[in-house]
Amino acid sequence: MYRSHKNGELRIENVNEEVTLCGWVQKSRDLGGLTFVDIRDRYGITQLVFNMETNAELCKKARTLGREYVIQATGKVIERESKNKNNPTGEIEITITDLTVLKEAKLPPFTIEDDTDGGDELRMKYRFLDLRRNPLKNNLILRNKIGLETRKYLDSLEFIEIETPYLIKSTPEGARDFVVPSRMNEGEFYALPQSPQTFKQLLMVSGYDRYYQIVKCFRDEDLRADRQPEFTQIDCEMAFVEQEDIIQTFEGLIKHLFSHVKGLEFPEAFPRMTYDKCMEIYGSDKPDIRFDMKFNELNDIVKDKGFAIFDDAELILGITAEGCAGYSRKQLDKLTKWVQRPQVGAKGMIYVKCNEDGSYKSSVDKFYNQEELAKWATKCNAKAGDLILVLSGATDKVRSQMNDLRLHMGTELGLRDPQVFKPLWVLDFPLLEWDEETERFHAMHHPFTAPKPEDMEMIDSDPGKVRANAYDLAINGVEVGGGSIRIHDRAVQARMFDLLGFTKEEAEAQFGFLMNAFEYGAPPHGGLAFGFDRICSIFGGTDSIRDFIAFPKNNSGRDVMIDAPSPVDETQLKELSLKVTV
């Protein structure tokens, strides 16, 4: 054993004890005849003292220590003269009698401090150093805790964790698969799972009625800030349940996590909203309900007043920014420019200031008089001092643009506190969505989602209208999980593949094993998967999942620290019967 204690545990009660500590040199200071060295490990920081008068040789040695040297130091715990109340070990220090340098360290390319001077790229290359910093360390500790508490909760409900395979079969449906060439089966490939979906359904057929797994999943997609080619799911499935059972069970999980990880209690049931309603009042299927600022449809009161833009629009929406009537011309211009950026794509923005004196000032005063603007205000629940922002256009587009604007205003007005958590169940998703590009239906969740029984009659006449027993959980505007009741009938599953444009042969070749399994006694079942990385980032109060993954990839899917991917030997390719064509 190299140490008697860790660097976070010594207290005033330990005074006079002889201890040995190990860790990294955080910093050192020479003050006259004394040298102070802060030694750091995962658990904390402890101050070591070396005295030039009592032991000059040792003190000189201490003065040679560089930042991030790994040392072992033995000495006696003493009470500090000037205590540091911000550090749990700040009441004591160790007067050192023995010092060993376990390993020298080159000067790190950036400072190992909470606020570092290192840029993103440099820190990715030296991820092993970046991981020494408290913010990342705390994120990984949080992640571990969430994982443990998830297992504890699910175990208490008799869920069992069952590992499903990573080397599975490639299916062109959904996102792009990563494939793995098989040496033993020449010219054939495994795929890495995008999720354990079919396997967990097979486990339901096998009778394991409460399954879960915290499991890596893989998608070969072009990356964005919050996407990684490999990510982790809390994957769950239950048999003999209805949607309500699943919602109750996993609302319980999230409440358990909030309670045991964050100390936050949610005595009430999480609010619920249908997909249609969400789209109508928030323009998003994962609305951030930490703040109100709902959409108000103005079509009835703004049309036919000679303002062509509104007359031509399918939908005119207004939101109210509380207390913003004082926005300057410059602020409003900036906002207009913001919605006109290609990322948002609005043509323009109309505003109405509800002045403190009861009058209105709008950017369309030419077309609407005070009385008419008063109607806008009433419709938008705007009072004196508020600002109404209006967008118009085709329904889908204006909803999406207004969603962007709403979230932007929420952020601007400080209404999106990352330490406030507002979960929302979004229900009754459509089964299918029409894809303009390929001119066919895609599964909104995935092809195994069951249509609502009451909507089954529309499956031939108006498939786009069919709703599914599918549900998402959004927290603070982030989709943290989603699931559905699954199809458990061969014929319905076959019909679904048909709707999605599979030939019978394709469906059979790719998912025959599942449809086959349904014929041997499949129970009604459903489930849900949470994005583990996203839950961690939400709980941690940030947007970036990357900060909650020990070794993430960059936006080109590269691990710049180990330099992967990389070319492989010709012999290796030959064994795999492969040739690179670039």
Add this chain to the structure above:
Amino acid sequence: MYRSHKNGELRIENVNEEVTLCGWVQKSRDLGGLTFVDIRDRYGITQLVFNMETNAELCKKARTLGREYVIQATGKVIERESKNKNNPTGEIEITITDLTVLKEAKLPPFTIEDDTDGGDELRMKYRFLDLRRNPLKNNLILRNKIGLETRKYLDSLEFIEIETPYLIKSTPEGARDFVVPSRMNEGEFYALPQSPQTFKQLLMVSGYDRYYQIVKCFRDEDLRADRQPEFTQIDCEMAFVEQEDIIQTFEGLIKHLFSHVKGLEFPEAFPRMTYDKCMEIYGSDKPDIRFDMKFNELNDIVKDKGFAIFDDAELILGITAEGCAGYSRKQLDKLTKWVQRPQVGAKGMIYVKCNEDGSYKSSVDKFYNQEELAKWATKCNAKAGDLILVLSGATDKVRSQMNDLRLHMGTELGLRDPQVFKPLWVLDFPLLEWDEETERFHAMHHPFTAPKPEDMEMIDSDPGKVRANAYDLAINGVEVGGGSIRIHDRAVQARMFDLLGFTKEEAEAQFGFLMNAFEYGAPPHGGLAFGFDRICSIFGGTDSIRDFIAFPKNNSGRDVMIDAPSPVDETQLKELSLKVTV
């Protein structure tokens, strides 16, 4: 909710309760006016009763139920007339008033019973049905429990679980990698990890001094019965520790698992033995010490007596099979044939019967008289009634053959009870092993294992003699885990790669990131990995890890249920800049 209770929970105390159960029809019997249906789920079996007299229609419906139909049945709990003490629910039955067929089932291709009539191949193809059988179900439940208890124990010691990446870099050292072509980085490949070795070492450099992960690993090797291309490790690493700390910590884990999963206590420390000693007396680095039957070297007493085979042999070993002096000629011939099989490869076998009357009868009576054979017996601790079996030849070969024979005799004599558990730490492994084929050294464990400091002086003069701070844990002759103190110094690591035949450039290209990390303050560290599948199979009392994996591959690396691997689309290959050459 489809059910009020599960099929394993109703007891005599529940009599008169109205309940709803769901599950699969295990079997049904018509007895006069009554029909009994056993309904099964993960939790147990409950007997349902239908009465032709009181409800003819329902009873007729019950008589249409086939095996493995999924049903929902409602009724009243009543006390059984003839109780079944072997079933926890055997004191009650349910008199049914309502029956719903949730799903019909085709007749399964084999019986869903503890002893099934299905062959291996058929059961692999219909794995989702095989998983319904109790033996497999109990294995998966055991696996879940071992995983949970592992996490509980490690969490109690402040280990944190950190996920390491699955898409990493291919390295030609060790076993063959599975590779994953990168679409975004044309012509380049990721590799799936054979273990998280380098990442867990980086985590030590990062200061996470107690890491673990239950994690999938991948090796593209030709498969044997107890190997799978993907397998699971309990992967652990600690910093600021010596070998003894690691052994204590993980002996604690195994004791915890025995105690909490099997109810078995191990109050004593696990025995330990050096690698050299193991090879000398068991001919194996993972000896089964449930039984004695140690090797006895006979060289001194059997040479120079005119028996050329022994005179020419490098090593002559004898083992004593207790109470086997009565073996018939036929039995001995069979044993001789057994050691002569190519899998064992002995040229022949000599025996000495220690007759009950104190005389000896051997297959080499021509060369050895009674007095000489008495010396053999003394050397082999054989008493009257025992049988001595002797093999001879080159040291390595004879040890390996005698190990096979010893295990075979142990099995034959019933000395290998799968419910008796004998762990053994094997210590002081050699750092390197000489590979005749490639004429170079290979790392016995892996290239990151540290040489024993006291053996470092031989690293240039006699590298094959250098021992490592490496250790394995064997239980009942199976290596369940192994690890080592790691190199944490750039120069030593570079020397090691050099010994293993890497050029400087190769070492840098493949492991530069790790050697680089060592320069920024690497703590002394070491660790260990347990084969999770193997621990499960040992705890489950069988040899086959396949029975403890929900969806295993067959010996050609195929999942015959989903039919993977399989060919992929040309377009997919094109996106990956790949061409198949078969």
